[in-house]
Each structure stands twice: as structure tokens, then as C-alpha cells.
Amino acid sequence: MSARALPYRPHNHDACVSQALSDARAICQQQSARLTPTRERVLELVWQSHKPLGAYDVLAKLTAEGHNAAPPTVYRALDFLQQHGLVHRIASLNAFIGCAHVGEHHTGMFLICRVCGNVLELTDASVSTAIRNAAGAEVFRAEAVTLEVAGVCPGCQTEPNHE
Amino acid sequence: MSARALPYRPHNHDACVSQALSDARAICQQQSARLTPTRERVLELVWQSHKPLGAYDVLAKLTAEGHNAAPPTVYRALDFLQQHGLVHRIASLNAFIGCAHVGEHHTGMFLICRVCGNVLELTDASVSTAIRNAAGAEVFRAEAVTLEVAGVCPGCQTEPNHE
């Protein structure tokens, strides 16, 4: 639950993954939730990059490594992981990404690069506040916020057609 | 392009629809875009309520009225309407809703009531600014914002299980 590397900067991504896994174990322990082998493996696959992965991509990877999986296997694991705040679903892409802010109660904001496909998750208090106020002004009781910004990340603004 | 009724308040909804259609005609004229009969009919169907409508719901309604339609018919019409800012896609619902702020260049924010299903579209300068600043701080060039808030509308907070 420490600081994270920026998706589009070269970094030791194995560290991201092992951090994510150890965070996940801690969270599940704390919530007495069962991080079974399938669930853990799905989380690991989702974390293989900073690009969101479709459920069927996860399924294909599981199948490739000999796991006898069907769509419900994957969706159930992803549901579990979402419920425990370990992955997020990116609605505009129908895809899933590892949560970079496990444990923080947050309204995530996702910056999605349409060139390289990487996604940066961030939390910004003034955004959350502005949204909460705008909803409040309509006497609307907000429960869940989907905030996804598509555009071009710093890396791809200069250096076109990146990885 | 005048003020609109609140979705969850009783109102003369026919006025919403005819306003939307006349706005659409004006916009298309101005952009020399062709608001063909199919497109106009789809727009009208989407405007039949303040609840988002799935593409296949639109298709069913077209079919019911004898139009010989297939999925591409609907998706093409919806794409056209989206491109001209006449409808929005609600990514978290895979559904479409008439745009309540035609002509304004806007970053819409959608308040989606999970009880009655109505959606209120609004624009809020401080939300837009906060999002723009947060993206800017990451040197991210934002192009499109998806902002959808699920929760409970004023009507459904008191009076449960509304229409």
C-alpha cells in the first residue's frame, strides 16, 4: 500500500505485482475472505501489466496454463476481487485492472491512454469533493462513482505509437 | 435548448420529446447532417423516458412497429446521434439516453437512480475544472470524460420503489 510506479514509465513491474499480491493477502486476512488459488492467480494475471484486461483475456491465459476454466470461473473471481477492492472494472472498456490504492476508501479516477493502453489510477480530493457537492446539490445520494478519462498519456504525446 | 424538467418529477414528458426533436433538427441542419427517418425515430424512442434504453430495447420497439430492423440499424443510428451530441451512452449500463444539453460543449455528469432507473444529466463547472486539473497535473491530455454516479434520487429516498 505504498507509492506506486507510473504505468507508462519503465519500472520493475514484478515489484508492482508482488506488492499487489502481498497487499491482497493482507486485506483478505483482515476481512476473513478467502483468497483461493484461482482468485490469486486471476489477480496476478490482471496485474501483469498496467493495461486493463478483458475477462476473456484472463480466461485465455488460464486456459493456456492448463487451468480448466469457463467464463463463470473468471467472472466469479473478478467479482470477488472487485468486492474486496483489489481490482476495478473499467466500464468504458469492459475490462479490469488491478487496484493501485488498496485499502484506501476511494473514488478512483482512471486516466486511460488510447495510444498505449495504459491506465493510471489516481485519487484527487478536489475531484471527489466537487462530485459529492454536485450530487448533493441535486439531493442525490451518491453511492458509486465511475470516472474514466480517455486521452493521451505523457509518454505518448511526444513519442508516438508506443508499446 | 432551454431548461429541462427534472426526470424524477412529474412533468409533461411530451414536451421533453418534442423539444429534443426540434433541437435535433436544428443541430443537424446547422451541421448539414442528415436526420433521416430511422435516426429521428430512434432518437424519439430513446427520449420516451428519462431511463436509459438498451440498443436491443430500441430494436424491439422498432420491430414492434413494423420496421424491418436488425442490430446494425440501431447501432448505426445511435452512433450517428452520439456523434452529433444528441444522445449519450451510459457505459456502466450499456444503454443510451437523450442528451439534455444539446449544443453546449459539455462534460456531462450522470446521476443514475438505482431504484427508479431515471437519469439526470448535469454539467458542473467545478467538477469539470477539478477533473481537468487532476488530469493536467499528470500531464495527461484528456479527450473524453465518462462520469456516472449511481445512487438514489430524491424521489426514491423517501418514497421507496417508485415507478
Add this chain to the structure above:
DNA sequence: TGTGCAACTGTTATAATGTTGCACTTTTTT
């Protein structure tokens, strides 16, 4: 006035994404 191009439409087929229901196994609780 026709003729050629671009935009639009119809149709079939298929792809991609997500869910239901049920039998069976494993884990936890008592």
C-alpha cells in the same frame, strides 16, 4: 438531365461480453 460519388440502409452472419442453474467439493461452524 443524367451520371457518378458518397452516404445511408438492409441482411446475414458472427464476435465479444456476461449470466443462470445445478451438481459436486471443500471449508468452516457447531
Add this chain to the structure above:
DNA sequence: AAAAAAGTGCAACATTATAACAGTTGCACA
């Protein structure tokens, strides 16, 4: 150890979206 709860495998199916291609219509311009 038995009962209950949670998790898994599996088959079928439901929903959402797109591809490819042929035919048609509207419009600019010779």
C-alpha cells in the same frame, strides 16, 4: 462427525456489439 456455507466445474444460454457486402438513395456537378 454432521450440518451449513462457501467455493468450483460445467453446460447452456442471454445480452451486447461488430463485420462484411450488396443494394439504394440523395446530392453535387458537368
